[in-house]
Amino acid sequence: MISADAIRGYVDLMVLSLLREGPSYAYGLAQRITDITGDTYAIKQTTLYSAVKRLEAGELVSSYADVSPSGKPRTYYRITDAGLAHFELKVAEWRSTKSVVDRFTEGVTP
Template structure:
């Protein structure tokens, strides 16, 4: 299981990446993160909602009302143009971070 602290700075990347494909609601995003993680990480609802509110507050995502397939009202989120730009920056940052850490763990793992 991946420690949540190790991913703290990259929860936004996961959310923005999901929303890059299509608008979604929080519960569905949590399921998608768990599915992609294949059991190695499970996001807490409080972490997800905090990130969504922060991203909405900075204009990187916007919320809108909608309904789930069952007809239940949901708050959906979609990526803004600023969010697309942030995703690009964060992905570049991730590559640099990964490359730096790889230099230190090379040959250990």
């Protein structure tokens, strides 16, 4: 199980990645994260809601009211053009970060 501390800085990236596939409500996002990560990471609802609200405040996602497939009213989130650009920057940052950490964990020398 991955600790919340280890993945904290990447929750926004995960949410933006999922929203690139199409709009979703928060519970649907949580289900997708669980499906994708299996038992490796379980996101807390408060963490997810904080992330979508933070992304919305930064105008990286927008929200709108709609009805879920079960008929319940939900707040849906969709990625904005600014969110797509931010996603690409964060992916590049992740790759650089991973490369640096890999040098230490895999014993790679310069």
